[in-house]
Amino acid sequence: MIERTLEPVLRQKCQESKIVVLKGARRTGRLTLLSRIFNLEDPNVGIIDCSNKKERKSMDSITQLKSFSRDKKVIIIRDAQLLETLQEYIDFAIELNSLENLILICSFEPELHEDLWEALREQGLELNVFPVSYSESAKFHGLVQEDKSLEQRLIFGYYPEVVMQEDQAERIVSEIIESSIFTQLGASERINKKENLIKLLRHLAFNIGKVISFNDLGKKCGLDNETVERYVKLFAKANLLVLISSYNNGHRYELKKSHVVYFLDNGIRNGLIRAFQPLEFRNDVEELWKNLVISERYKANQYAGKTPEVFFWLTHTKQEVDYLEINGNEAFGTKMSWDDSKKIKVPASFQELYPQIKVTGISKKTFWTFLRK
Secondary structure, three states, X not given: OOOOOOHHHHHXXXXXXXXXXXXXXXXXXXXXXXXXOOOOOOOOEXXXXXXXXXXHHHOOOHHHHHHHHOOOOEEEEEOHHXXXXXXXXXXXXXXXXXXXXXXXXXXXXXXXXXXXXXXXXXXXXXXXXXXXXXXXXXXXXXXXXXXXXXXXXXXXXXXXXXXXXXXXXXXXXHHHHHHHHOOOOOOOOOOOOHHHHHHHHHHHHHOOOOEEOHHHHHHXXXXXXXXXXXXXXXXXXXXXXXXXXXXXXXXXXXXXXXXXXXXXXXXXXXXXXXXXXXXXXXXXXXXXXXXHHXXXXXXXXXXXXXOOEEEEEXXXXXXXXXXXXXXXXXXXXXXXXXXXOOOOOOOHHHHHHOOOOEEEEEOOOOHHHHHOO
């Protein structure tokens, strides 16, 4: 079993607090992670699967939930955002002395009182589970072997089942998209136009790293621009997408109020457009490399407890810096290239405008160093 970076943090939080929220896309290994901390076969551990309509209906009333919980020490609620009486149940669980832990597994953010969210976030009790990271896989397989597998990762990504069953990767990615991505966002964020959503995600997949227009996407997908923007931001909050804004200080030619999108997993991106061809037959290798580098940096920052501001920089004359990270007074930028033999050039105009921000090139040789920066 691949050792997850989040395990010791989650273990500590479960010891310190009764309530922990474990967010992440389905099939990223959330329940597997919990099985490392709790014995899920123990009769004192109760699991409620709200993704199962029959099971959710059987626990639909607060009376049934209370009855189920009274002889349990640990309650785990899967897809807790779908439970309509969730806030009422949490109020009950907090006062139930016999209950030691209530773990809320969420694909999307549940509706809870704002003061409860504030308390959970202040204490670091909202934790994110991502697909396996490069560093987790490298620790399991060895760094040399993981570097050899980078081409596989560019195509099929890092979902746990994909990493562990590489010969079944295409089938597994397709299953994940069908069973996990096209679901309702939550009690108040239902997606009723599945076909429009599929079109939107596919357009985003074809345009990773390119400036997007919510208005243009809406016209292509049969949605208004406000709905497109809302869906994109919701999927960013749900750890499916990474949404990055343009960086500017009002200088001439700089793009303003623009966005680019990357997927948090390369496999999901490729699965949406059914593009599983080997790299030698593709014309999007550089885009795949940028997607992987940025998504891995995002995971690394999250697991390290860092929340820097991230941007891209682009001018109307096509001068570009792929990625900027600003954390307080510290800032750096990167240009990325999959081709190690290609010399990475930093735009002279950027260096003149922002001499305090050092920009470096990221290739396969410097990738690991960048993630640990």
